[in-house]
Amino acid sequence: MSGLLDLVKPRRSLSRRKRADRLFAACGAGAVFLVVLWIGFLFASLLVRALPAMTAYEIALTVQLEPEQIPPDNPRRGNWRGVLAQAVADLLNAEAQTLDAELIPSERVAAKLLLSKGAAAELRSLVIKNPSWLGKTGTESARTVFLPVSDSLDQYAKGLLVPSTQDGALVSPKTAELFDQLRQAGVVQRKFAWRFFVRADSRFPALAGIAGAVKGSLLAIMVCLFLSFPVGVAAAVWFEDFAPEGRRTDLFRINVYNLAAVPSIIFGLLGLAVFLNFFSMPRGAPLVGGMVLALMTLPTVIVVSASALRAVPSNLREAALALGASRQEAILHHVLPYALPGILTGTIIGLARAFGETAPLLLIGMTAFLTSVPEGISSPATALPAQIFLWADQPERGFAARASAAIVALLIVLTLVNLAAILLREKMEKGRSR
Amino acid sequence: MTQTQTTATTEGADNEICLEARNLSVRYGKVQAVKDISLVVRARQVTALIGPSGCGKSTFLRAINRMNDLIPTCVVQGSVRLGETEIYDPAVEVEALRARIGMVFQKPNPFATSIYNNVAYGPRVQGLVRHRRETDERVEKSLRRAGLWDEVKDRLKESGTSLSGGQQQRLCIARAIAADPEVVLMDEPCSALDPIATARIEDLMDELRARYTIVIVTHSMQQAARVSKRTAFFLLGELVEEGATGEVFTNPQDERTLNYVTGRMG
Numbered sequence: 053m054s055g056l057l058d059l060v061k062p063r064r065s066l067s068r069r070k071r072a073d074r075l076f077a078a079c080g081a082g083a084v085f086l087v088v089l090w091i092g093f094l095f096a097s098l099l100v101r102a103l104p105a106m107t108a109y110e111i112a113l114t115v116q117l118e119p120e121q122i123p124p125d126n127p128r129r130g131n132w133r134g135v136l137a138q139a140v141a142d143l144l145n146a147e148a149q150t151l152d153a154e155l156i157p158s159e160r161v162a163a164k165l166l167l168s169k170g171a172a173a174e175l176r177s178l179v180i181k182n183p184s185w186l187g188k189t190g191t192e193s194a195r196t197v198f199l200p201v202s203d204s205l206d207q208y209a210k211g212l213l214v215p216s217t218q219d220g221a222l223v224s225p226k227t228a229e230l231f232d233q234l235r236q237a238g239v240v241q242r243k244f245a246w247r248f249f250v251r252a253d254s255r256f257p258a259l260a261g262i263a264g265a266v267k268g269s270l271l272a273i274m275v276c277l278f279l280s281f282p283v284g285v286a287a288a289v290w291f292e293d294f295a296p297e298g299r300r301t302d303l304f305r306i307n308v309y310n311l312a313a314v315p316s317i318i319f320g321l322l323g324l325a326v327f328l329n330f331f332s333m334p335r336g337a338p339l340v341g342g343m344v345l346a347l348m349t350l351p352t353v354i355v356v357s358a359s360a361l362r363a364v365p366s367n368l369r370e371a372a373l374a375l376g377a378s379r380q381e382a383i384l385h386h387v388l389p390y391a392l393p394g395i396l397t398g399t400i401i402g403l404a405r406a407f408g409e410t411a412p413l414l415l416i417g418m419t420a421f422l423t424s425v426p427e428g429i430s431s432p433a434t435a436l437p438a439q440i441f442l443w444a445d446q447p448e449r450g451f452a453a454r455a456s457a458a459i460v461a462l463l464i465v466l467t468l469v470n471l472a473a474i475l476l477r478e479k480m481e482k483g484r485s486r
Numbered sequence: 487m488t489q490t491q492t493t494a495t496t497e498g499a500d501n502e503i504c505l506e507a508r509n510l511s512v513r514y515g516k517v518q519a520v521k522d523i524s525l526v527v528r529a530r531q532v533t534a535l536i537g538p539s540g541c542g543k544s545t546f547l548r549a550i551n552r553m554n555d556l557i558p559t560c561v562v563q564g565s566v567r568l569g570e571t572e573i574y575d576p577a578v579e580v581e582a583l584r585a586r587i588g589m590v591f592q593k594p595n596p597f598a599t600s601i602y603n604n605v606a607y608g609p610r611v612q613g614l615v616r617h618r619r620e621t622d623e624r625v626e627k628s629l630r631r632a633g634l635w636d637e638v639k640d641r642l643k644e645s646g647t648s649l650s651g652g653q654q655q656r657l658c659i660a661r662a663i664a665a666d667p668e669v670v671l672m673d674e675p676c677s678a679l680d681p682i683a684t685a686r687i688e689d690l691m692d693e694l695r696a697r698y699t700i701v702i703v704t705h706s707m708q709q710a711a712r713v714s715k716r717t718a719f720f721l722l723g724e725l726v727e728e729g730a731t732g733e734v735f736t737n738p739q740d741e742r743t744l745n746y747v748t749g750r751m752g
């Protein structure tokens with residue numbers, strides 16, 4: 053009877069223990085809350101800062117591509133600045149009745165005030181891509197194109213810059229007013245900044261994009277994957293299945309495992325000394341970057357694969373061997389497939405870490421300023437984190453937003469990669485209910 | 487059951503020797519697990535190994551198909567002959583040896599592939615089947631012999647791990663005999679199974695012994711009495727007594743055997 057009483061009416065010490073239990077749970081929940089808050093704050097502030105890079109103000113210009121200005125046989129030699137100056141003057145003339153007369157600048161400076169410094173290069177590359185536009189005269193030669201407005205005006209329109217009359221101010225109130233009126237007339241429009249996603253780096257923020265860096269990163273990661281995955285898995289298999297037991301193997305193992313904790317810049321130094329200086333491989337190429345990242349990722353892949361292999365039930369290996377399979381057959385047919393989800397997850401996480409790595413890439417020259425998307429693994433390239441580093445270091449304000457946007461892009465890639473790792477693992481583990 | 491017992495004592499009494507261990511010693515590092523055991527196993531009958539836990543039954547069994555080779559610390563001395571072949575001869579290919587000696591483990595351990603592929607695996611790695619039809623035939627034959635065919639013939643593509651424990655163990659038996667071994671070693675094959683599944687496996691052994699030499703390790707004295715023709719009693723790594731099963735259980739020569747089979751020592 054007293055035993056039952058003990059159960060229904062908890063003793064004092066029990067209620068104290070329960071309180072401690074609740075407190076313990078609350079502490080955990082509080083910690084999670086803090087983490088979520090902190091990450092949310094980080095993401096939100098990044099997004100807010102990245103948003104301006106997602107849109108660009110562009111001006112609709114009708115350019116006259118007359119042969120005397122732009123020789124059709126050699127458009128690179130064309131007088132692009134002259135064409136643009138003319139187009140801006142024409143525009144201001146055409147809009148004369150909607151604009152305040154005293155705001156209109158002189159023809160000489162109008163283009164400079166309104167257009168991005170990269171506008172001429174932009175127009176040139178646009179026309180070179182469409183050669184059929186050339187060699188025409190009169191109204192036939194006219195084309196309407198959208199070109200980015202000047203960096204300062206872009207900033208002003210996004211509320212990041214206040215016009216001022218002071219000397220050396222980036223935007224004067226007069227220019228700002230003119231810009232606003234052009235916007236009202238529909239000549240200047242806010243557009244999605246597609247250039248950001250398809251272009252390589254540029255001296256002009258309006259023209260700079262992450263495509264070059266993303267491709268460089270992907271190429272380097274490919275190289276890293278193709279080197280570190282097979283080598284890492286092979287090494288792990290050796291450690292787990294073939295290595296002779298003994299102190300020498302233990303020494304090997306400890307050394308490899310310790311490599312996983314070596315700071316990545318050391319691998320960069322190694323890459324610089326060995327791949328670039330000794331083997332004279334191309335500087336700043338994704339091939340070298342990938343090799344350095346592979347050195348860095350390899351210990352992780354080995355450690356993770358070895359523990360995945362160790363987790364394979366020994367009776368699986370024994371079953372295959374008892375049927376007369378050789379060691380190699382038992383491993384390839386049964387052990388590795390069973391361990392694969394673990395190995396892949398580990399490899400993907402290792403690659404994700406390599407994807408965000410900057411330090412080793414700095415040393416092997418993958419931080420060069422490059423205005424074209426790299427073609428292959430041996431052409432000079434830069435990587436996404438290196439690009440962020442470069443942009444974050446620029447004085448122009450337009451680059452700050454781009455750096456934030458590139459960080460967001462990097463985080464999105466990493467999140468997707470990790471998500472893929474989780475899904476892959478779940479899917480593969482479903483196939484082996486043991 | 488009693489009928490089985492009587493037939494077992496009359497038929498195959500002078501079967502030829504299939505396996506012979508001579509002065510076999512096995513140690514793991516410094517632990518001597520099997521001490522100087524000499525034992526003859528005759529063909530096409532069931533030999534049971536009994537003895538308390540840790541007395542070296544599994545070690546002895548695994549010495550027969552050289553599964554102990556996998557354990558780096560394990561050292562084997564003495565000789566084991568399969569027919570005329572010394573299996574510890576350096577010229578012996580251990581893969582080929584294991585194809586001739588199948589093994590069934592304590593815990594059913596089917597591969598995580600289909601039932602079909604589970605059974606076909608041995609013949610495939612041994613190169614015994616060249617095309618689909620041969621494989622089909624072999625899979626069906628082995629599953630029939632293991633008494634599993636009728637239960638799985640419509641679901642050969644399903645995963646081997648989706649079967650019940652007893653079915654999984656019979657699948658493992660089918661897998662072990664698919665490559666046509668001469669010997670089937672069974673290490674406590676029923677210890678993870680319920681009585682009904684156990685009875686099925688025991689019946690199965692009765693059928694299999696017409697074709698295969700079976701060595702079974704068991705902790706169940708009743709099982710040893712039911713299925714085996716000869717019994718060997720192990721104690722602390724030594725072979726205490728070996729003889730006809732009926733003799734060992736009813737009239738053992740050694741006092742230690744008597745104590746064990748009567749339950750005075752366990």
Ligand SMILES: Nc1ncnc2c1ncn2[C@@H]1O[C@H](COP(=O)(O)OP(=O)(O)OP(=O)(O)O)[C@@H](O)[C@H]1O
Nearest residue numbers: 514517518519538539540541542543544545546557
């Ligand atoms: N891999 C191993 N490494 C070291 N010692 C081992 C190993 N396997 C077995 N042993 C030792 O060898 C001795 C015999 O073990 P074994 O597994 O052969 O016993 P068993 O008779 O099969 O016991 P059980 O009935 O419990 O299965 C035991 O003392 C055990 O501790």
Ligand SMILES: [Mg+2]
Nearest residue numbers: 543544545673
């Ligand atoms: Mg055992």
